[in-house]
């Protein structure tokens with residue numbers, strides 16, 4: 088027999104977003120229940136345990152700001168946190184704020200149904216549980232639905248295969264094995280140098296060459312930690328005034344085309360030596376806006392690849408040629424290009440000679456057979472919409488998320504969806520989330536949602552829904568902003584291009600954190616402009632006008 092409990096808020100997902108939501112909502116006195124498919128907290132950092140998995144935002148930035156004691160006391164040993172370090176940190180947060188008691192682990196939400204008569208969501212899990220709550224918050228993550236390998240013959244493979252986003256907890260030892268890595272996005276680029284050191288031979292199967300910059304990771308300099316921590320309050324505030332939500336990088340002052348060739352080279356060299364992607368993209372004002380400017384930075388990186396990789400043919404294959412730099416997620420690496428100078432590493436071009444099938448003994452491409460003992464799929468995620476669309480989310484009015492988002496996601500501010508009252512998203516599509524330091528964006532969204540729920544309670548209201556017109560205008564604005572940039576030129580997961588058949592829609596908001604946060608704050612200050620507030624479906628009051 089299934090039991091049914093009632094809560095004020097259901098949170099789906101216990102990554103950094105879901106955890107902060109539990110903490111913040113509990114402080115409002117709300118009864119919260121979270122469900123997490125994994126056996127423990129951490130989200131991204133729970134699942135992605137592949138070798139070399141590491142943050143590409145500096146750890147002093149990529150961390151919660153909501154507790155000054157926490158940010159002062161936590162010690163990050165390196166400039167960029169490794170996956171185990173970040174997971175340790177998230178576990179510490181869960182313990183410190185006693186968050187686990189409200190989470191049911193190893194429990195996947197399968198269905199969420201809205202009832203307009205009671206203004207509540209009923210959620211069903213794969214453990215047979217049914218619970219109801221006034222509000223439901225999807226903290227299901229943007230990069231949490233690993234793209235399943237869909238290659239003929241995989242079942243026949245006699246070796247072992249892995250997906251970087253579902254890595255075995257006990258780790259994998261590739262010593263003495265012939266290994267194939269498929270995919271050269273961030274997960275591939277981070278893992279390849281480490282797998283190469285273990286494997287007897289590593290074959291990297293590359294369809295698209297991506298831009299990668301040196302991370303220049305290092306042990307955390309004591310002085311840097313001391314000054315950063317001393318300046319934390321101002322730095323956290325300043326982060327909201329930067330496009331990507333990351334403080335500490337002086338904003339660019341001029342176009343790349345206003346600088347001489349010599350000046351540009353020395354600017355790019357300095358950024359290359361410093362390490363990090365934000366700093367590099369901040370070289371000039373228009374690297375993501377003007378193709379001619381972008382070309383100067385892209386060509387600089389291609390020259391670096393050509394001088395690093397000794398075999399000219401391999402170097403040329405590694406040079407990205409089909410998208411402007413920065414329009415796909417800019418990767419940070421440690422010794423990625425250098426790895427191709429090893430005798431036991433072979434780069435295989437599967438753009439010109441595609442993979443045809445997996446055989447019992449390995450992989451067959453259009454022109455060769457590769458004998459493999461293990462295959463690593465670094466093929467990414469059904470990003471931004473995958474996790475939500477895996478859940479049967481619908482309303483008693485007959486609207487489902489699958490139908491609503493059939494041609495791509497439509498949201499108001501990436502926070503709510505017209506037709507789905509009382510359903511919030513953390514860093515949903517059409518918010519800047521994935522283009523930012525994501526813990527900052529999670530905190531901003533959770534704070535907005537918590538304030539909103541508080542407002543509704545204070546005003547005796549039980550229902551909030553994005554208005555269709557507001558959503559339409561936001562989607563249009565989102566597209567217009569993207570079209571003013573170079574982003575749509577890339578076949579990236581930002582447009583769903585990595586998933587066959589996914590509608591091509593540019594999903595993140597790229598107008599920057601300051602413009603976005605200002606809009607969210609104004610909407611709230613104006614009594615939740617663009618949202619329809621009410622007590623039940625029949626007696627609604629419009630917030631705006």
Ligand SMILES: Cc1cc2nc3c(=O)[nH]c(=O)nc-3n(C[C@H](O)[C@H](O)[C@H](O)COP(=O)(O)OP(=O)(O)OC[C@H]3O[C@@H](n4cnc5c(N)ncnc54)[C@H](O)[C@@H]3O)c2cc1C
Pocket residue numbers: 099100101102103104105122123124125129130131132133135140141142143144149194195196197226227228229230231274474478513514523524525526529
């Ligand atoms: C390899 C990798 C590296 C990254 N590096 C960076 C970085 O350097 N900087 C940065 O800002 N961001 C980075 N990100 C993005 C990262 O996802 C975010 O920073 C952040 O961890 C997202 O937290 P979240 O809580 O929103 O989502 P997630 O961490 O994805 O958590 C979502 C959780 O929801 C659960 N879930 C989903 N559906 C259901 C369901 N139906 N029922 C129950 N549970 C469900 C999932 O199991 C998951 O645990 C990286 C992502 C990846 C994959």
